[in-house]
Structure formats: structure tokens, C-alpha cells
Amino acid sequence: MPTRRLVLAFFLPPSLTPDAVKYDRRYRALDKYRFVAWFTLLPLAFYLLLVAWPFVQAFYYSMTDWSGYGTEFNFIGIDNYVRLWNDSQFWEATRNSLFLLVFAPVITLALGLFFAYMLNAGGRHRRNETVSGVFGSKFYKIVYFFPQVLSVAIIAVIWARAFSPRSGVVNPLLENVGLGALTQNDWLGKYGLWVTLLVLCWSFVGFYVVLFSASMGSIPKEIYEASLLDGANRSTTFFRITFPLTWDAIRTGWIYMGIQALDAFAIVSIMIPRQGIDVLPTFLYLKAFRDGQAAYATAVGVVLFVITLTFALLMMRVGRRDRIEF
Amino acid sequence: MSTTDTADRAEDGELRPERPGPAEPRPSGGRVTEEGGVLNVFAHSFLVLWTVMAAAPLLWIAVSAFKTSAEVLSDPFGFPSGLHWANFANAWAEANIGRYALNSLIILSGSLTGTMLLGSMAAYVIARYTFRGNRALHLLFIGGLMFPIFLALVPLFFMLQNLGLLNTRPGLILVYIAYSLPFTIFFLTAFFRTLPSGVHEAAIVDGASHTRTFWQIMMPMAKPGLISIGIFNFLGQWNQFVLPRVLNVGSRDDYVLPQGLAALMVQMGYEGDWGALYAGLTIAMLPVLVVYVTFQRQVQAGLTAGALK
Numbered sequence: 001m002p003t004r005r006l007v008l009a010f011f012l013p014p015s016l017t018p019d020a021v022k023y024d025r026r027y028r029a030l031d032k033y034r035f036v037a038w039f040t041l042l043p044l045a046f047y048l049l050l051v052a053w054p055f056v057q058a059f060y061y062s063m064t065d066w067s068g069y070g071t072e073f074n075f076i077g078i079d080n081y082v083r084l085w086n087d088s089q090f091w092e093a094t095r096n097s098l099f100l101l102v103f104a105p106v107i108t109l110a111l112g113l114f115f116a117y118m119l120n121a122g123g124r125h126r127r128n129e130t131v132s133g134v135f136g137s138k139f140y141k142i143v144y145f146f147p148q149v150l151s152v153a154i155i156a157v158i159w160a161r162a163f164s165p166r167s168g169v170v171n172p173l174l175e176n177v178g179l180g181a182l183t184q185n186d187w188l189g190k191y192g193l194w195v196t197l198l199v200l201c202w203s204f205v206g207f208y209v210v211l212f213s214a215s216m217g218s219i220p221k222e223i224y225e226a227s228l229l230d231g232a233n234r235s236t237t238f239f240r241i242t243f244p245l246t247w248d249a250i251r252t253g254w255i256y257m258g259i260q261a262l263d264a265f266a267i268v269s270i271m272i273p274r275q276g277i278d279v280l281p282t283f284l285y286l287k288a289f290r291d292g293q294a295a296y297a298t299a300v301g302v303v304l305f306v307i308t309l310t311f312a313l314l315m316m317r318v319g320r321r322d323r324i325e326f
Numbered sequence: 327m328s329t330t331d332t333a334d335r336a337e338d339g340e341l342r343p344e345r346p347g348p349a350e351p352r353p354s355g356g357r358v359t360e361e362g363g364v365l366n367v368f369a370h371s372f373l374v375l376w377t378v379m380a381a382a383p384l385l386w387i388a389v390s391a392f393k394t395s396a397e398v399l400s401d402p403f404g405f406p407s408g409l410h411w412a413n414f415a416n417a418w419a420e421a422n423i424g425r426y427a428l429n430s431l432i433i434l435s436g437s438l439t440g441t442m443l444l445g446s447m448a449a450y451v452i453a454r455y456t457f458r459g460n461r462a463l464h465l466l467f468i469g470g471l472m473f474p475i476f477l478a479l480v481p482l483f484f485m486l487q488n489l490g491l492l493n494t495r496p497g498l499i500l501v502y503i504a505y506s507l508p509f510t511i512f513f514l515t516a517f518f519r520t521l522p523s524g525v526h527e528a529a530i531v532d533g534a535s536h537t538r539t540f541w542q543i544m545m546p547m548a549k550p551g552l553i554s555i556g557i558f559n560f561l562g563q564w565n566q567f568v569l570p571r572v573l574n575v576g577s578r579d580d581y582v583l584p585q586g587l588a589a590l591m592v593q594m595g596y597e598g599d600w601g602a603l604y605a606g607l608t609i610a611m612l613p614v615l616v617v618y619v620t621f622q623r624q625v626q627a628g629l630t631a632g633a634l635k
Contacts, residue, residue, distance in 0.1 A: 014535050035536035036451050040463065043448035043507055050504035051470050054478035054485060061481060068484065115376060118369040134369055142622050143377050146384060148629060149618040151565035153584030154610055157591045157603070158383050164402075167600060169386055172403040206380060211630045262474065266567040270588045281476045281568075288480045289572065301477035308474050 010034050061298040068294030080299035090300065093283035096193055097262055097304075100200065100279065101311060104261035105254050108201045112208025113250070115144065117238055119209065120216045121224075141213060144206030152203065156270035159199045163187040163271075192268075192276040199267050204260065208253055215249035216242060251319040258311050262304065280304045384611060391604040398600040413605035421593070423606045425579060426586030433495055433582060434563055437502035441559050444503060445510030446552065450540055452511070453518035454526065464515060470508035479572050486573055493576030501573060502563050510555055513631060517551030518544065557621075557628030564614075583610055 009021045009030060021027060062080055066073035084090050119137040134140075147155055162168050164187075171183040188195060219242065227237050243250075265281040278286070280300060288297035390398060391413055393406040417423050452464045482501065483492070491497030521544065529539045545552070567584045574580060581589060587610055594603040618625050 014537070031536065032455065033457065036455050036457050039447045039451045039540075043444040043467075043511070044463070046444060046500065046504045047467060047470065047507050050482065050485075050501055051478065051508070052466070054481035055470075055473050057481035057485075058477045068480070111376075115373065118373055134373065140373050140377060141626070142619060144380050145618070145622070145626060145629075146380055146615065149561060149614050149625065150384075150611060151567065151584040151587075153565070153567045153588050154607055157587055157607060158387055160591065161600070161603070162383055162386070167399050167402045169403055176403075202379065205376070207630065210626045214630065259474070263476075263568075265476070266571075266584075266588075269571075270591070281474075284476050284479070285572070288483075294480050294484070298477070298480045301474070301480065304474050305477045309472065312472070 006030055010037070058298045058301055061295050062302045063299075064295045066295040067292045068288065069292060073295065080296050083296065084299055084303065089278065090283060093278040093280050094303070094307075096277050097264075097280040097307070099193060100197060100261040100264055101258050101307070103197055104200045104204075105257040107197070108204045108257055109208055109250060109253055111201065111205045112212055112253070113243075113246075115140075115205070115209045116212035116216055117242060119213055121234070121237070121242070137213075141206075141210055144209045146206065147203040148207045152266040153270060155199065155203050156267045159195065159202075159267075160188065160271040163195055188272055189276045192272045195271070196264060196267055196277070196279075199271070200261060200264060204257060208257075211249055211253060212246055215246045219245045247319070251315060254319070255312050255315050258315070259308060262308055262311075280307075384615075387604050387611070388608050391601065391608045393601055393604075395599055395601050398604075399598075410601065413601040414609065416599065416602040417590075417606035417609060421590050421602055421606050422579070422581075422586060423583075423590075423609050426581050426583045427610070429495075429580060429586075430564060430583040433498050433502070434560065436495070436499040437506070437563055438556070438560055440499065440503040441506040441510055441563075442552065442556055445507055445555070446514055446545065446548070447540075448507070449511045449514030450518050450544060453515045454523075454544070464511075467508050467511045470505075471512065475505065475568060479568075483572055493574055493580065495580075498570060498574050498582075501569055502566065505569070506559050506563065510559060513555050513558075514548070514551060517548055517555075521547050553624060554628040554631045557625055558631060561614075561625075561629065 005018070005021055006024065006026060009017045009027075010033075014031065014034075021030075024030075063075060063077055064073045065076045065079070118134060119140060120133050163170050165171060165183075165185050168187075170187065174180060174182050184190060223241055223245075224237065227241055232240065262279075263281060264279050265285070268277065268279050268282045269285065281304065284297045284300040284304070287293045287300060389405060390402070392408075392410050393413075394410050397404070397406055448463075448467065452460060452467075486492040486497050486501070489497070491500065525543055525547065526539060529543045530536075534543070565584060566582070567588075570582045570585050571588075574582065574585065578589065587606060590603055590606055594600055
């Protein structure tokens with residue numbers, strides 16, 4: 001059997017493969033590799049062309065002076081990064097993004113953990129249960145999860161309207177509860193960063209309640225029983241048992257929330273008026289698609305990538321501990 | 327506690343041999359119950375508070391959708407004087423909500439099918455076949471999860487422009503598929519690996535081809551995983567904002583739903599017709615929420631699936 005025919009068979013579907021080839025002792029291997037190659041070809045092509053290649057290009061473009069119009073540009077080394085270093089707008093956007101990166105995960109995860117623990121162990125003790133969820137915990141989880149299924153664009157529009165000084169609800173609400181002194185004429189312009197933080201946390205708390213609930217639900221009841229027999233109260237139970245045993249989920253959640261906080265593109269670009277704050281993604285967007293500074297914008301992208309990577313690696317190192325199997 | 331049955335007493339006896347008499351059902355049960363009661367009230371008040379926090383903004387939008395524009399401005403907090411259905415008609419006809427939703431549906435029908443098909447094909451091969459470069463291939467796909475999408479936006483924009491795919495539906499579909507692949511493959515590879523290998527081997531022994539094994543044996547077995555990741559991708563692509571914001575900026579008639587709503591807010595800001603905006607938001611929210619509440623268990627599982635793996 002000439003090898004040429006085997007090679008040819010590689011490009012034929014099994015039904016069209018000549019019998020002579022099928023009886024070759026090398027056909028089994030060929031059949032397998034043919035399948036592997038054909039099945040990975042299309043996904044790989046999509047991925048390489050539309051995901052991997054743009055990422056690689058981005059690093060190169062960030063070292064050119066390309067405007068985005070036309071095809072002519074020069075290699076200028078690290079000039080874009082030097083320019084970023086001296087760009088106060090860039091530093092402000094970075095500060096805002098880092099602010100969100102620090103506070104959004106802390107607040108969201110703390111609230112998520114609190115509510116999840118309340119749902120799973122906050123209930124009245126019944127006779128034969130050591131820990132019991134509160135009544136209606138399923139209902140709470142359904143409602144808390146609402147923001148997660150809505151588009152972030154819808155969420156941003158809703159909150160932009162809620163914080164509107166004249167036709168929104170935040171100002172009247174403050175007046176109704178006797179905090180009229182706190183009302184603002186320009187929430188989104190003056191306190192854009194805080195409102196962004198609020199909206200980010202608001203939309204993700206439900207996700208973490210569900211996530212942590214699942215994680216807490218998988219902790220065996222015997223562990224709770226044992227601690228109760230030893231006289232542990234609820235806060236001890238939480239810090240000594242629930243928290244360590246959900247740590248894996250918390251750490252993963254922390255990284256995920258950090259990445260979400262570094263995004264915030266839709267919230268800021270829809271909700272915040274133009275004279276308000278920028279975060280790194282919105283700054284990048286404006287540089288690339290408004291100011292015609294494509295190369296400069298990709299340099300911002302590289303910075304964003306470095307921050308994301310540093311954050312993720314840091315969290316993975318800091319939070320590592322022996323996995324507890326149960 | 328005279329009604330304690332034998333099993334209970336045996337347990338109690340084991341725990342506190344020094345007190346053989348009538349005992350409480352569990353050690354220091356009274357104290358725990360009391361604490362439980364206090365905590366229960368405390369827990370419930372916070373839980374109810376967040377329920378209001380989570381649902382009130384959405385309810386406010388839905389209620390305000392029935393107000394006249396004058397009512398929106400004069401009394402944003404109150405109830406509408408009557409059911410002002412005209413807002414919904416305006417949102418549907420003039421503000422094009424129906425058209426945006428249709429655009430989203432058309433794009434999703436292509437992108438979701440493509441994502442699931444290509445994702446499961448690659449994941450299956452990576453999970454179940456040993457070949458040179460298997461690990462490298464897996465890492466290559468998963469590596470895409472580490473990069474923020476913003477890094478690729480500029481090159482991607484100009485690549486689509488050069489290919490003539492900018493501001494077109496096929497372009498958006500292809501991009502959606504490509505950017506959904508890393509997570510889909512990550513998730514499904516883990517899922518295919520958990521499936522028993524016996525059935526697969528039996529099919530091969532019986533002479534089924536690799537393709538046939540995939541379609542008729544492995545895909546049906548992977549159904550729970552496919553549903554989870556399918557929901558995840560559906561909501562992710564349906565709600566996608568960044569990609570269309572950059573890659574679909576041609577005619578306003580081609581906007582997808584999230585884009586359309588964002589544009590509608592700007593437009594209604596000029597026209598002062600907030601009622602129509604609220605109606606548009608309600609129309610956009612309602613189907614998603616209804617589907618979510620109906621399938622809430624699957625949806626919650628689907629969206630949190632990635633973080634649990």
C-alpha cells in the first residue's frame with residue numbers, strides 16, 4: 001500500500017475512503033488523527049484568526065504611531081508608554097479602575113457571603129437539623145439573581161435614570177427618609193465613581209449569593225453537628241467552618257469580580273455624562289474610536305492586560321492553601 | 327421529654343452518659359433556639375432589605391412605563407394616574423425596540439449554534455483523544471480567558487474592516503463565536519472528561535465511526551453540560567454590549583437590543599419622552615425575567631457553572 005493513498009485518505013470522509021486503505025494496518029491511527037484534525041480545524045481557525053491574532057497584533061501596534069486611518073505607520077518603540085506615563089487623563093482613568101478593582105470585590109463578596117450564610121444557616125433551629133436555611137430562601141435567591149440575567153446596558157440605563165436629579169428616584173427617596181441634605185444636583189457627574197461602584201456591586205451580589213449558597217450547601221452537615229456539640233456559636237461556626245470550607249469559591253469569585261471591576265465599560269459609558277469619570281476601558285475606547293489614536297489606545301490595552309494578569313496571579317498566590325476534601 | 331423514643335435516648339446516652347434522666351432533645355438546645363430566634367429576625371430583615379434593593383429599581387421602571395411624560399417629571403416616585411399604554415406603542419413603533427430585538431435574535435441564532443457546535447467539537451477531541459499537542463491545544467484555548475477583550479478591540483476592528491465584515495451580521499456572529507469559544511471549551515472539556523469511557527469504547531468496538539460516536543453517543547450523554555453552557559452563552563451573547571458597540575456601528579437599524587436601549591436613552595433625553603424609554607426597558611426586561619423565573623434552577627446553575635469548576 002503506497003503511503004500516498006493513505007495521505008489522500010486523510011482528506012476524505014470515512015464513507016468515501018477506498019476499502020483498500022481501510023484494510024491497511026495503519027488505517028486505525030489514520031482514522032483517529034483524521035477525526036482529530038477535522039474536528040479541531042474550524043474552532044482553531046476561528047480562534048486563531050479572531051482572538052489570538054488580534055491579541056498578538058495589539059502588542060505590536062502599541063509600539064507604533066498608527067492613527068487607525070490609512071495603512072502607514074512607523075515603529076516608535078516605547079514612545080506610547082512614555083506618553084501614557086505623562087498623560088494625566090490616563091492616570092485618572094487608572095486610579096478609577098484600581099479603585100473599583102479594590103473595593104468592588106470586597107463589598108460584593110462580603111455582602112454575597114453574608115446573605116448566603118443567612119440563607120443557608122440563618123434559619124430557626126428545627127429539632128433534627130443542625131443548620132437550617134431561612135424560610136423562603138429559594139425566593140430570595142431568585143430575586144437577588146435578577147440583575148445577573150439582565151443586560152448590563154439595561155442596568156446602566158435604569159440606574160442613570162434613578163440618579164437623575166429631577167426625574168430620578170434617589171433624590172426624592174433621600175428627602176422622604178429625612179436625608180434631604182444629601183440630595184445632589186449632579187450625582188453622575190460629581191460622584192460618578194461611587195455610583196459606578198454601587199451599580200457594579202448591586203448587579204453582582206446575587207450572583208455570589210447563588211454561588212456561595214451552592215458551595216455552602218455542599219459542606220456536610222456532620223461538620224456543623226460536631227461543632228455545635230463542641231459548643232460553637234454561629235459566628236464561630238461561620239469563621240471556623242463555613243468560611244474556610246467555601247474559601248475556594250471565594251477566591252475564584254474574587255478574581256472573577258476583579259476582572260468585572262476592571263471592565264465596567266458599559267456602566268461608565270452609558271451612565272456617566274461625558275464630563276464625568278473615565279475608567280481604563282472607556283479611555284481606551286475614546287482614544288481609539290473618537291480621537292483616532294489607535295496605537296496609543298492599544299498601549300492602554302496592554303496596560304489593562306498587565307493589571308489584570310498581576311491581579312489574577314497575586315490573588316492565586318495569596319489565597320493559596322491546601323484544598324480541603326470532603 | 328417523655329416522648330423521646332428509644333433511638334433518641336440511645337443517642338443522648340452516648341453523648342452524656344452522666345445524665346441518664348429525661349433530657350432535652352439536644353445539648354443546650356434552649357440557648358441555641360433562642361439565639362436562632364433572634365438571628366432569624368435579624369437575618370430576615372436584611373434579606374428582605376436586599377430583596378427590595380434588587381427588585382425595586384426594576385419595579386420602578388415597570389410602573390413608570392405607564393406614566394405620562396408630565397408625571398415622570400413631576401412625580402417620579404409616585405404611581406401613575408392611569409395606565410398610559412401609549413408609551414408601549416411608542417417604544418415598539420417609533421423607538422424600534424422590536425427591530426433591535428429581531429436583530430439580536432437573528433445574530434444569536436447563528437452565533438449560539440456556531441458556538442455550541444464548534445465548542446463541543448473541540449472540547450470533545452481535547453477531552454477524549456490522546457494525540458501530540460493535545461495539552462498545548464487545550465492551553466491555547468484556555469489562554470484566551472486571561473486576556474481582557476479590550477486589548478483586542480482595536481486590531482479586531484481593523485481586521486473586520488479589511489475583511490469587509492465590519493457592521494455586518496456575519497461579522498458579529500463570527501466574533502461572538504470566536505470570543506465564546508475559550509470558556510465554552512474550558513467548561514465542556516472538563517465535562518466530557520467526567521463522562522464514563524465504557525460507553526464510548528463499546529461504540530467503537532461495535533464499529534461506530536468517530537463522528538457517529540460523537541453525535542449519537544457522547545452528545546446525548548453530555549446534555550446537562552451542554553444546557554448549562556448553552557444558557558451561559560445565550561445570556562452572554564444576548565446581553566453583549568462591548569462588541570456591538572465597537573463592531574456594529576453602521577446604521578442604527580442594525581443595532582442589537584442593548585445598543586438600541588443605550589441609544590434610546592440618549593434620544594429620549596433630547597425628546598423628553600421618558601415614558602417611552604421606560605416602556606422600552608420593560609419590553610426588553612420582561613421576556614428575559616419570565617424565562618429566567620421559569621427555568622431559574624437551570625439558569626442559576628448555568629451562570630455560576632464556570633466559577634464552580
